[in-house]
Amino acid sequence: MSTFDLVTRTFSDIPYMDESRAALLRSILREYEAREILEIGFYQGKSSVYIGAMLEDFGSGRLVTIDKATARDRSPNIFDLMKSTGLERRITPRFAERSYTWELQRMINSQPRPQFDLCYFDGGHQWDRTGFGVVLVDMLLKPGGLLVLDDMNWSMAGSAYHRKNPETMNAYSEDERSAKTVRLAWDTLLPHLGYSHIREYPAIGWGVARKNG
Template structure:
């Protein structure tokens, strides 16, 4: 049984990454020879496990991934999941007290600064967190590196979490609640930073951009 099949068998019901998305990621990794990779938002760690399995198949590479400290309370959490799958050696998870943006700051100010080929961005989703997060990821991404944005059309108003916690939407204007913030960042911020729109994948609600090579 392949590790992908093992993830499906043991953790197929866990949110959020599906097998078709994982197969898509595998193709992307192989086509672009991705090795030094990062991920924003791991939740239970299912997406991290799929990425680690891809790196294990390649016998090369490492994933650095970020989420909030509350992710430790998930059942199973990322550490339990990776240990069970024998993939812990491929992943370094960071548990942020408040925000992954401060954890990225720690990497940015490290000497020598780590550099990555690829970022799977699936965290925050609001204009503030994703917008600033993209700027910080850019500082850690090698020239020619790729960012894959998830949930391109996510909105606060359409989110089950915010629907169940309406008080958390009160500080936001109506247009911000209704605007797909990730798409707005795709349309405005990333071109401003010099990124090329490689391709959008509507079936997966994802968009791929490439950092300028120079």
């Protein structure tokens, strides 16, 4: 049994990445020979162990993944999933007290600066974090590296969490509430940064872009 299949069998009841999305991501990693991976947002770590499993099955590679410090308190958490699959050597979790943007700053200013082949971006969908986060991730991607954006059509007004907690939108204007902020980054920032749009996957809300160079 492959490590990928082990993750599928063991964690079928854990959100959020399902087998079909993981299989698509695996095909992208394989096609572009991406082995040094950055992930923004892991929740309980299912997507992380899927990526770790892909790298294990490929025989090389490393994932650095970032989420808030509160992710430690989830049950099971990313460490439980890593231990269950024996993927500790493939995955390095990093925990942010407030925002993943500060962790990205730390990585950018570390010596030597890490450089990644691909970033799977699934965190902090408001414009401030998404827009700034994309700019910071760009500084960590190699020329020719890939950016996979999740939730391309997410909006605050359409979010189940924000609809249940409408007070969380009080500080935002109507147009910002309704804006598809990840798509704004796709349409506005990526061309400015010199990225080529490779493909959208509307059924799952993904967009894949490539850094020129």
